[in-house]
Amino acid sequence: MRVAVVAGGAALPPGRPAGDTAPLSPARLRGAAGQDPDAASPGLDIPHPADDEAARRRGIVAQAVARGMPEDPADDTPDPPRTGPARGISVTDVPVHLPFLGEPRPAPDTTGPAAGPRRTEPAPAPRPTPRPAPGRRVPRGDDRLHEHHGPVLPGWVGVGVGALALAGCLAVLWRAGVVPAAFVAAFGATPRAYHGLRATHWPPLAFLGIVALLALGGLGRGKAGHAWVLTLFGRYRGTVRRTGLTWVSPLLLRRRVDVRLRHWRSDPMPAVDAGGLALQVVVQVVWQVKDTARATLAVADHTEYLAEQVESAMARVLSQLPADAFHEDAPTLRDAEAVGDALTRMLACETEAVGIEVYSAQPTRIEYAPEVAEAMRRRRVAAIDAKHRDTVLTSIVDAVDDTVHRLTSRGLVELDDYERKALVKDLTVAFYTGRPE
Known part of the structure; x- marks a missing residue:
């Protein structure tokens, strides 16, 4: 247009x-x-x-x-x-579209005969559905279970409310004449005659008694390095890490958890190396409870769970390398730093689901099992002796070559092939027999 x-x-x-x-x-x-x-x-x-x-x-x-x-x-x-x-x-x-710059330009007509055959765009290929990476699954735990602050008040609040409730009970009993006269005279009050507890005395006494019981029954002593995990009818209500005199509702069930930095040393545990040789390993783990809710409610016993995971992770790490490489330079289990780093990473990943943070897991002793210890000791001695002999022979050959080269280069002797071989043989025997043991 x-x-x-x-x-x-x-x-x-x-x-x-x-x-x-x-x-x-x-x-x-x-x-x-x-x-x-x-x-x-x-x-x-x-x-x-x-x-x-x-x-x-x-x-x-x-x-x-x-x-x-x-x-x-x-x-x-x-x-x-x-x-x-x-x-x-x-x-x-x-x-026509120039005066109306704000409106979209009409698309050209491509359906007419002059436009030629219409080009059909191929449909995009569907994207493949991502699959989880192959391998062992790591426990993740309940994502809804996380530590948070529980309901707690300073201890002086409970003490004050309990004292006021007891004072109210004493006042009701005084008005009823139940308090002994000697006790009343000690506070400078006038004793009253006892006429019995009436029906009007029981409701305030019951109410004040319940208040005093709740106020004084909720008092507790928070210790440094420990925390209380609070539950109500099986439901997690929070964690209290406050120290000193505190007040927590007596209706809540308390479970004390040690949150200090701790270390655990295992007994000699059996394992095998990459070659299938039996080993005995002792591991020391430094750990701490990071999430008290998971450590208490996500597993039956977090210390037992840690011990089992240490044994499992140690078996997987030690089975990847040989204990010793006698005749070659290769990574072995004698590299305690590398083995400890791998063990720490694996153990930290395994225990995260139960709220435990692992700082260090180091093997303190790796040795062969008693049934193969003697045979491996002889093999190690033989490998050390062979390596020593190879070192000594290399030094003797270098000394003989240097001696013959100096004699011939300075013109002190002239040797043919037969004489050179005889001189090398004699020098080798002399150097080898004259070496210090």
Whole structure:
């Protein structure tokens, strides 16, 4: 779709709107200039009014054709010759979307015959569903179970409320005359005669007694390095790490947990190396309870769980390397630092689900089992002796080569092949037999 915009040397007539794009008929030109429609305008070639009527009919026919309607067969009036634009006026075609920059540009029509066969885009291939990485699953525990602060008050609150409740009970008993006269006189009060406990005395006594029982029964002593895990009818209610005199509701069940930094040394545990040789290992673990809720409620006994995980992790780590490499330079279990780092990482990952933080897990002793210890000792001695002999022989050969080279290079002796071999043999025997044991 195109819009005709008039531009040129002649200005638009006064009174014509800027957005009016209708053709300028002679009548409109004369009306815009303020002249009589029947008067002739100088300088312009204005057609006869019959021409305007013919132009109007042509516009009606063009609109009918554009809408798919047939032309009027009764209209046999010959079309007058078309006239060009007025002198001094130029017409320029401007795309229709330019005046409306804020609106999206209409997409070109690609369904017509001139557009050719429409290109079909291939559908994107579906993405493969990610699968979990193969390997052993690490326990994660209950994500909803995390340590948070439990309901606790300073101890002086419980002491004060309990004292006031006991004082109220004493006042009720004094009014009933139950308190002995000697005790009342000690406080400077007037003793009252005992007439028995009436029905009006029992409700305040019961209420004040319950308050005193709750206030004094909830007092506790928080120790440094320990925490209380609070539960109510099996539901976790929070953890109290406050020290000193505290008050916790006596309706809550308390379980004390040690949160200090602790170490655990295992007994000699059986294991095997990469070659299948039986070993005995002693491991020392430094650990601490980080999440008291998980350590208490996520497992039956967190210390027993730690001991079992230490044995399991140690068996997996030690089975990846040989205990000794007698005749080659290769990583072995004698590298205590590397073995300890691997054991610490694996054990920390295993115990995170129960709220235990492992700082260090180091093997303090790795030795062969008694049934293979003697055979491995002989093998180790033989390997050490072979390595020593190889070192000694290398030094002797270097000494003999240096001696023969010096004798011949300085011209002290002249040797042929037979004499050179005999001299090398004699020097080797002399150096080898004369070495210190």
